[in-house]
Amino acid sequence: MNLTQYPTLVAALEDRAAAAPEMRLITFLNEDGRIEHLTYRELLDQARSYAAAFGRLGAGPGDLVILVMNHALELLPAFWGALLAGVVPSIFPYQTEKLDADIYRQRVRRLVEGSGARFVVTFAAFQLALVELFAGMPITIVRADELAQLADQSAAAASPALDRDQTAFIQYSSGTTGLQKGVVLSHRAALNNIQAIARAVELRSNDVVVCWLPLHHDMGLITGMMLPILAGIPAVLLSPFQWVRDPSLLLKAVHRYHGTLCWMPNFAFNHCARSIRERDLEGLDLSHWRTLIDGGEPVRLDSLRLFAERFAPLGFREQALGAGYGMAEITGAVCITPMGRMPRVDWVSLRTLQEAQRAEPAPPEQPGATPIVSSGRLVQGVEAQIVGAGDTSLPERHIGEILVRSNAMLSGYHNRPDLTADAMRLGWHRTGDLGYLSQGDLFVTGRLKDLIISGGRNIYPEDIEALASTLDGVRPGRAVAFGLPDATLGTEAVVMVCELREEGKAEAQIAVERELRRRVTRHLDVALAEVRFVERGWVVKTPSGKVARAANREKYLRLPGRLTPSGED
Amino acid sequence: MKADEIKPRLREFLLKDLLRNPTYPLTDDEPLITGGLVDSFDLAQIAVFAEREFKIYLPDSDLTVEAMDTLDRMAEQIAHRAGP
Numbered sequence: 001m002n003l004t005q006y007p008t009l010v011a012a013l014e015d016r017a018a019a020a021p022e023m024r025l026i027t028f029l030n031e032d033g034r035i036e037h038l039t040y041r042e043l044l045d046q047a048r049s050y051a052a053a054f055g056r057l058g059a060g061p062g063d064l065v066i067l068v069m070n071h072a073l074e075l076l077p078a079f080w081g082a083l084l085a086g087v088v089p090s091i092f093p094y095q096t097e098k099l100d101a102d103i104y105r106q107r108v109r110r111l112v113e114g115s116g117a118r119f120v121v122t123f124a125a126f127q128l129a130l131v132e133l134f135a136g137m138p139i140t141i142v143r144a145d146e147l148a149q150l151a152d153q154s155a156a157a158a159s160p161a162l163d164r165d166q167t168a169f170i171q172y173s174s175g176t177t178g179l180q181k182g183v184v185l186s187h188r189a190a191l192n193n194i195q196a197i198a199r200a201v202e203l204r205s206n207d208v209v210v211c212w213l214p215l216h217h218d219m220g221l222i223t224g225m226m227l228p229i230l231a232g233i234p235a236v237l238l239s240p241f242q243w244v245r246d247p248s249l250l251l252k253a254v255h256r257y258h259g260t261l262c263w264m265p266n267f268a269f270n271h272c273a274r275s276i277r278e279r280d281l282e283g284l285d286l287s288h289w290r291t292l293i294d295g296g297e298p299v300r301l302d303s304l305r306l307f308a309e310r311f312a313p314l315g316f317r318e319q320a321l322g323a324g325y326g327m328a329e330i331t332g333a334v335c336i337t338p339m340g341r342m343p344r345v346d347w348v349s350l351r352t353l354q355e356a357q358r359a360e361p362a363p364p365e366q367p368g369a370t371p372i373v374s375s376g377r378l379v380q381g382v383e384a385q386i387v388g389a390g391d392t393s394l395p396e397r398h399i400g401e402i403l404v405r406s407n408a409m410l411s412g413y414h415n416r417p418d419l420t421a422d423a424m425r426l427g428w429h430r431t432g433d434l435g436y437l438s439q440g441d442l443f444v445t446g447r448l449k450d451l452i453i454s455g456g457r458n459i460y461p462e463d464i465e466a467l468a469s470t471l472d473g474v475r476p477g478r479a480v481a482f483g484l485p486d487a488t489l490g491t492e493a494v495v496m497v498c499e500l501r502e503e504g505k506a507e508a509q510i511a512v513e514r515e516l517r518r519r520v521t522r523h524l525d526v527a528l529a530e531v532r533f534v535e536r537g538w539v540v541k542t543p544s545g546k547v548a549r550a551a552n553r554e555k556y557l558r559l560p561g562r563l564t565p566s567g568e569d
Numbered sequence: 570m571k572a573d574e575i576k577p578r579l580r581e582f583l584l585k586d587l588l589r590n591p592t593y594p595l596t597d598d599e600p601l602i603t604g605g606l607v608d609s610f611d612l613a614q615i616a617v618f619a620e621r622e623f624k625i626y627l628p629d630s631d632l633t634v635e636a637m638d639t640l641d642r643m644a645e646q647i648a649h650r651a652g653p
Contacts, residue, residue: 097634098603244610246629275613277620455610510594517605527608529589563589 001203003195003230008162008187010083012230017044020232027236027257028073029249036073043077043229046148050081051159053150057119057140061086061160064117064170064414068092068108068126071239074144075215076225078121083168086160090115090170090182091216096241100522101129109133111172111180115414121147164188170414171218171328173458182414183328191230193331193408194222196379198231200336201261201291209235210259212243212250212268217456219296222332223263247272248280251311255284262289263324265296265456269303270490273310287315293336294343295324297453298444299373301345303490318342325375325444329429330382331408335442337376344374344441357388357399359436359443374441381407386437391425394436399445402435403428450549452483454492459483459526461549467519468498473512475499478539482553486529493529496520497556499536509533530563532556570623570651572644579644582618587611597641602634612637625650 006012017040026038038046059065065087069075071094082089092111095104108130112120120141122130130141142150164187171183209228213220215237228235236257243249250272253259294304308318322337337343350370352360362369378384385393388400405428412420423430432451435444452459461481468479478499483492500512513531520526540551556562576597584591587607601607612632619625625647637643 096609098609241609242629245612245632246616247613249629271610271613275610275617277617277626279620279626455608514599514604518600518603519605521603521605527602527605527611 001195001198001231003191003198006191007164008083008166009168009190009226009230010080010159010162010187012191013044013047013080013083016040016230016232023232023234025229025234026073026076027234029236029238029242029253030073031071031239031242038073038076043080046077047080047084049148050077051084051087053142053147054082054085054087054119056150057142057147059085059087059119059140061162062088062167063119064088064090064115065119065121066090066092066108066112066115066117068120068122068130069144070094070123071214071237071241072123072144074123074148078144078147079169079215079225080229084159086162086166087119088167088170090117090172091221092172093216094214094240095126096525098521099525103523105129105133112139114180115170115182162187164191165411167411171221172216173218173328181416181419184411184414185328185331185408186411189331189408189410190226192381193333193379193406194227194230196381196408197222197227197333197336200333200339200376200379201293202339203231203233204260205233207233207260207290208258209233209261210238210250210253210257211235211262212238212240213264214240217296218328218332219263219265219326223261244271246280248276251276251281251284251286251314254286254289258288260288260290262291263293263295265491266294266299266303267297267455267489267491269294269307270488273303273306274488276310281311281314284314286311287317289316289320291322291339292320293322293324295326295333295375296456297491298485299323299343299375300485300487300490301371301373302487304342304373306490323373323375325433325442327404327429327431329410329423329431330404330406331410333379334382334384334404334406335376335378337374343376346372346374346438346441346443348372353399353445359397359399359438359445372443372445375435375444376442377440378442384437384442385428386435396438397436399434399436401448402431402433402442402444404431405429450482452481452492452494454483454494454526456491459494459524463524464494464496464520464526464528465547467523468496468516470519471512471515473500473502473508474516475501475536477541477545477547480539480547480549480552481528482549482556484529484553484557494526495530495532495553495556496528497532497534497539497552499539500533503533503535532559532562534559570648572641572648575623575644575647575651576640578622579615579618579647580640582622583607583640586618587614595640598639600638601640602638604638609634615643619647619650623647623651 021041028036168187211224323343324336326333347364348359349362386400394400434446464481486493
């Protein structure tokens with residue numbers, strides 16, 4: 001297979017569909033228990049109908065369409081229909097149960113307005129709300145099922161001539177709520193990186209991808225939908241919400257559909273190992289599972305071990321464990337663990353790591369030695385370098401910012417030349433992540449900015465702090481949020497420390513805590529691990545008057561009676 | 570098994586294992602998930618706990634925010650599955 005021979009994603013799909021029209025490509029597990037399937041022929045036929053319908057609506061090449069849909073099979077033909085018509089699709093994050101409905105709608109509105117999109121495809125239950133939201137604005141809201149009917153009455157649309165450098169789709173990477181960044185990806189970029197991923201995982205004709213990640217997530221979109229469709233291997237797609245409630249569904253799907261490939265963030269390894277009941281594992285065979293890649297948030301050795309130990313009795317092999325590192329800005333993957341072996345683990349001195357920004361090897365049994373899990377080797381077409389102050393290139397084992405360059409780079413951030421300029425340096429993308437290189441392996445150790453990654457999602461502390469500052473009981477500018485690695489959860493726990501306007505009253509404190517937690521959940525879908533009230537003057541500020549998050553985090557770790565364990569506890 | 574028998578043990582589990590704050594003054598009707606006290610993936614932990622403590626299997630369709638948002642509702646749900 002060589003995807004780079006195709007000029008566009010559409011050409012690759014058409015070629016695949018012609019070669020194996022009746023192959024059962026997608027198995028879609030709905031939350032209500034219905035199982036739907038799509039063959040290549042069905043996917044292509046339906047996508048063509050959608051393409052024709054987009055044409056009838058007046059959406060043409062280059063127009064942006066936002067897909068505001070949940071876990072629904074129609075999302076796939078709608079996405080590919082847009083590609084066929086040269087329309088640029090972007091999948092909006094699914095609505096969760098916790099997020100306030102009004103806040104979700106406002107977020108849709110902000111993205112649609114900010115992106116200049118004129119078309120929104122949605123599902124029946126959401127249509128009316130969106131029509132009201134965009135009343136009086138030149139934005140067409142259409143239901144996915146109506147779009148399909150519209151298409152039935154129209155002649156097949158002529159496919160526009162596309163070339164490989166045209167925009168294929170836009171991936172909105174999470175930014176702060178006020179600043180969502182639309183990563184613009186061309187056909188060339190997507191084909192190059194998906195080809196590189198297929199090569200890195202040594203894709204075989206009998207592979208089956210099983211994916212519970214949402215398709216608005218870059219790892220879900222690329223590994224759960226694009227890779228299987230373009231590479232001609234079946235995919236089994238689960239609802240992320242249902243998986244969270246019952247993580248055994250993933251293992252059951254791997255067993256039933258003979259799954260071989262899966263990607264998920266680190267917290268999911270802990271969730272599977274901790275939250276699956278024995279009776280749900282009866283009779284499962286996982287021995288054919290050849291690769292399970294941990295990516296999307298920092299990889300923890302104890303999470304990998306926990307998973308391997310729990311599921312070894314079902315035939316899960318630890319050699320199937322892998323790690324990866326990537327980002328939407330280079331379509332998907334920067335690096336992946338070579339197949340057939342566990343990720344390399346580098347034991348280093350924690351002190352040298354923190355004080356000298358160097359990864360000095362230390363024997364595992366030595367006090368103060370900490371394991372860093374390799375994110376693997378660079379995939380084809382990707383280069384990485386580590387830079388220090390003044391963008392000087394650093395030698396091996398020195399920690400600095402990871403810059404990447406690739407034949408799968410973003411064309412830019414949609415409508416944001418300022419952000420594009422900030423994130424690039426002479427053709428290199430600044431990842432904002434810290435790490436080091438050693439003997440061909442990339443190790444990710446932290447981040448330049450105070451971003452929190454929890455449950456595979458990026459959370460911006462400033463968003464949480466801004467919500468705190470809207471509360472009457474909290475002293476303005478005296479609330480700070482940060483993440484702490486939590487070994488039980490396998491991800492970062494989010495802690496908020498704040499000063500109160502009036503100290504002392506326990507009842508008043510609880511009232512403030514309740515309101516703060518409620519707002520943070522409704523607005524950001526984040527459950528704070530701890531809300532800690534401190535005395536006046538406790539919160540550390542920078543000379544310019546901003547909250548110093550790292551300093552506050554260190555200070556918090558020295559507090560007696562804190563609830564949240566620190567990293568390696 | 571009745572909801573009243575379930576509640577004290579469930580409360581202890583919630584405070585100690587999920588909130589990690591044994592002194593939090595949790596009320597029986599306080600929204601846990603929409604109130605931001607626990608995460609939605611903690612619902613799967615409730616299912617593990619219900620099986621371990623009460624030998625009751627909660628299917629994933631029971632584990633919704635709607636059905637499990639308060640201590641009262643969780644206890645009722647477990648009692649309902651336990652039968653008379």
